[in-house]
Amino acid sequence: MSFQTLRVDLIVMGERYYSVTEITLPASVVDARGEVLCTGAVSARVPTELIYERGDMPLFVRMILPNGIIKTQSLIGRNQIWRNTVTFHIGDEEGTSNWMAWSAARLDLKCIGGALRSLPGMADAWFQLWEQDSNDQRWRQTNLRHGIAGLHSSAEAIQMHFDQSSSPRTLVVRLDSDSSQIISLPPLPTRVLVTTVRTLSGAVKPKVVIGDYSPNAEAIMEYLRAGRLGAVEALLDPGGDLAHRLLYDKVEDPIAATAAAYYLLRKRDWERLPDQWLENLENWFEWIPDARLIHAMSQIERGMPIVEASALAVTTLSHFLDRGFPLFSEATWLLGDLLALAKTAERPLATRIRRTLGTMLAASRPAGLSFGFAGKAPNRPMAAKEAFELRQKQRRNNLLSEAAQEVFGLVDATVPQLPPAVFREEPASRQLQIAVNRLRTNLEVLQSTSQQPVPGSAAKTLFMHEALNADG
Amino acid sequence: MTQIRLLPAADLPGTHVLIIGVGYYQHLLDGPATTPGMHLGLSVLASPPTSAMRLARWMLNGDGATSAGLNNPGAPLTTMDILVSSQQGEQLDVAGTAHLIERASLTLVQAAFDRWLDELRRHPCNVGVLYFCGHGVTGTGPEHILLLDDYGANRNRPFQTGSFDMSNTLRALWRRVQAQLYVFIDACRTYDHSLGETMGGLPAPLLQYGGSSQNINRGTTWIESAGEGLPAYGDTNGTSRFTEALLQALTGYCGAPQGGSPNWLITGSALLQAVPKLLATVNKARGGEPQSCSPHTSGTHDMPLHVTAQIPKVKVEIELSPATQRIVRRFSIHDLVNPAAPPITGGQVQGIWQTEANKGTYEVRVDSANPYMSGQQYFEPPYFHLPVEVQP
Numbered sequence: 001m002s003f004q005t006l007r008v009d010l011i012v013m014g015e016r017y018y019s020v021t022e023i024t025l026p027a028s029v030v031d032a033r034g035e036v037l038c039t040g041a042v043s044a045r046v047p048t049e050l051i052y053e054r055g056d057m058p059l060f061v062r063m064i065l066p067n068g069i070i071k072t073q074s075l076i077g078r079n080q081i082w083r084n085t086v087t088f089h090i091g092d093e094e095g096t097s098n099w100m101a102w103s104a105a106r107l108d109l110k111c112i113g114g115a116l117r118s119l120p121g122m123a124d125a126w127f128q129l130w131e132q133d134s135n136d137q138r139w140r141q142t143n144l145r146h147g148i149a150g151l152h153s154s155a156e157a158i159q160m161h162f163d164q165s166s167s168p169r170t171l172v173v174r175l176d177s178d179s180s181q182i183i184s185l186p187p188l189p190t191r192v193l194v195t196t197v198r199t200l201s202g203a204v205k206p207k208v209v210i211g212d213y214s215p216n217a218e219a220i221m222e223y224l225r226a227g228r229l230g231a232v233e234a235l236l237d238p239g240g241d242l243a244h245r246l247l248y249d250k251v252e253d254p255i256a257a258t259a260a261a262y263y264l265l266r267k268r269d270w271e272r273l274p275d276q277w278l279e280n281l282e283n284w285f286e287w288i289p290d291a292r293l294i295h296a297m298s299q300i301e302r303g304m305p306i307v308e309a310s311a312l313a314v315t316t317l318s319h320f321l322d323r324g325f326p327l328f329s330e331a332t333w334l335l336g337d338l339l340a341l342a343k344t345a346e347r348p349l350a351t352r353i354r355r356t357l358g359t360m361l362a363a364s365r366p367a368g369l370s371f372g373f374a375g376k377a378p379n380r381p382m383a384a385k386e387a388f389e390l391r392q393k394q395r396r397n398n399l400l401s402e403a404a405q406e407v408f409g410l411v412d413a414t415v416p417q418l419p420p421a422v423f424r425e426e427p428a429s430r431q432l433q434i435a436v437n438r439l440r441t442n443l444e445v446l447q448s449t450s451q452q453p454v455p456g457s458a459a460k461t462l463f464m465h466e467a468l469n470a471d472g
Numbered sequence: 473m474t475q476i477r478l479l480p481a482a483d484l485p486g487t488h489v490l491i492i493g494v495g496y497y498q499h500l501l502d503g504p505a506t507t508p509g510m511h512l513g514l515s516v517l518a519s520p521p522t523s524a525m526r527l528a529r530w531m532l533n534g535d536g537a538t539s540a541g542l543n544n545p546g547a548p549l550t551t552m553d554i555l556v557s558s559q560q561g562e563q564l565d566v567a568g569t570a571h572l573i574e575r576a577s578l579t580l581v582q583a584a585f586d587r588w589l590d591e592l593r594r595h596p597c598n599v600g601v602l603y604f605c606g607h608g609v610t611g612t613g614p615e616h617i618l619l620l621d622d623y624g625a626n627r628n629r630p631f632q633t634g635s636f637d638m639s640n641t642l643r644a645l646w647r648r649v650q651a652q653l654y655v656f657i658d659a660c661r662t663y664d665h666s667l668g669e670t671m672g673g674l675p676a677p678l679l680q681y682g683g684s685s686q687n688i689n690r691g692t693t694w695i696e697s698a699g700e701g702l703p704a705y706g707d708t709n710g711t712s713r714f715t716e717a718l719l720q721a722l723t724g725y726c727g728a729p730q731g732g733s734p735n736w737l738i739t740g741s742a743l744l745q746a747v748p749k750l751l752a753t754v755n756k757a758r759g760g761e762p763q764s765c766s767p768h769t770s771g772t773h774d775m776p777l778h779v780t781a782q783i784p785k786v787k788v789e790i791e792l793s794p795a796t797q798r799i800v801r802r803f804s805i806h807d808l809v810n811p812a813a814p815p816i817t818g819g820q821v822q823g824i825w826q827t828e829a830n831k832g833t834y835e836v837r838v839d840s841a842n843p844y845m846s847g848q849q850y851f852e853p854p855y856f857h858l859p860v861e862v863q864p
Binding site: 031032033034035058060062070072073074110199200201202203226227228229230266267268269300301302303304305306308309333336337339340341355358359361362363364365383384385387388391395 | 610611612613614615639640643662663665668681682683684685686687699700701728729731741744745749752753755756761762764767768769770771772774783808809831832833848849850852855857859
């Protein structure tokens, strides 16, 4: 056995890939069983050196991408000589559009499910942009067409670009269901990709990917969401450059620092999550509402009398919604804990805020790593009862539709095979055909009327068909 | 009381299991004492007793699988509290002793929970498993309320019996129990208007807390079988989708290598990787509306639930395009670590090609005019999908 040094290069491909040099991903040297011998954070900025111990057994270097793809290379080359350098290329998946390349690290482009327009209900899909007024904290719809700095489209995807914003903002989208979804947008220049993905269950679903938080924040939050805590641990290795930059130099990338704090809170790693650091994160970056939640929860979980914990929960939540919504869906867990504590406080949370937050959590519908919930507008989360009734209605329609399609299939397979003359002499078949045609028409009417009207201003709304026909 | 004690009480780490399966709801539709207006539109279920008993049998003796049940050398299975409500009643045979399983009413569940909690708190390195399968509902907030078999016994206070608040039970456990927790909740999270519109008297958690807000729990893996507001399915009155996925994970499709040993650890992280994907494959096999689970892990430790010598298996799918080539082409999967191992072969069938392989590093080859070679592919349990395009 001897210690060896392996140089790992990371090359991020793709036209217009953003901040390529900033991305850092975890890599491991593993044996044939997958046992990790060493890990490290590999940066696209400079080559990274991993020091590992090797004997005669074959070893591999493995990189797990935030999109779940695992890239593996043998450390023994084809010439049976141990390799001292390996290079990983990411973002070179077969995307159909160059402008989708930025999302390759988070979205498996090989799982794109086909044309957007062909998904049921997508012809009537729409998008709205809402901003929160900093004076009165009210949410107002703005004209999305004016808010978009750029728009790309192809059959499989559309991508919207938003400039920086001084106000908290959200995207409200209605895709394949009758209910719309509110998705928190960071106030930074942001790209929003809307595409289709095929899930492991085989269903094709629309997917919204919010980008430009920062590559490292996105990687950490995607790993956290997928339960790949080992990958985050490798990134935040205490001796590593990234950990140093995120945990001690948060001015440079406060969103990634927030992502790291979410992870350390989950791990209850209080040593690496000092209270002063969190206090600074909360105070210096008011536009990251997540920081306030993390700070409060870390104080509570470290331990304090339960009466004080309840009071802190009330204080934290009382004006929480005045600064927009949290950026990340991980906030849902924290909000749930704080709300539960606030209910036991001596001076309770205002009923309106308690109800709004409770409804929002019950309607939780994240967009990947981004915070989101079902609702008609940012201040109108969908009540659980309404969501349930809507779902029941959709289910009934789906069942009816499936049953009708089966009838159509049976009739189409039998009746048309009859010769025209015979068909005319078969009144029962004719009546059946008429009944089926009526059923078909009724079903079309049912499907076309099942969709809810656009809430807010339709004039300020961008419809999917407009987006698909436009390209900037 | 149905506490099955497998090892004597001692101040050593052990695994303590609490299994609750509720199918035969006394006061719901089709139950023996249906309470008009109290049934929430819900009926008795066949799947939860089957699912709960299958999990219990596997933990105790492998349930016919090649392995001999739950194996955790660091915290051996010490007690199992099990409560199952089924029409016919259930019993478990353990080491020649027949145990009649008591039904899952609130009083009995509370007593079992208290016993389980007492056991768990004996040692910080204990492992606790809490499994529930049955009806679950939510009100206007995010709390997940689980229904027991005596729900609705009292017409005036329907939630007084037969229900408890799972969300806040878990929050209390984090403040009261150091032991590693594995919590599997196989129940719907759909809205119920009776709960949503009830003024006061909402179900209480099984555990309350006071004193300090400190989270003392070493680690928790918590998997809910459905997302917020969504249903979970039992389908065929057999094992529910989620429990099927969980059992598949425990019996071979999940595991991380244990350093310095030939064994594989089924840890919280490994389950978090495996169960959602296995649930997706169960969805695909059973059809209908897909169900997706909601996994979460926290804490400083990730002590294993199960240790096995069996190399984790991977369900492999090769999706060849154009589809017309699937009937004429063949594939072979070559083990790159052990080139002497015979390749796994198949193909020449319609649909997505499916096979299984042990966890490892392979190369997939497909014959064609220009043979396809995938290069090194790491098959991570439980599922590997490879889209392949060949020249017709």
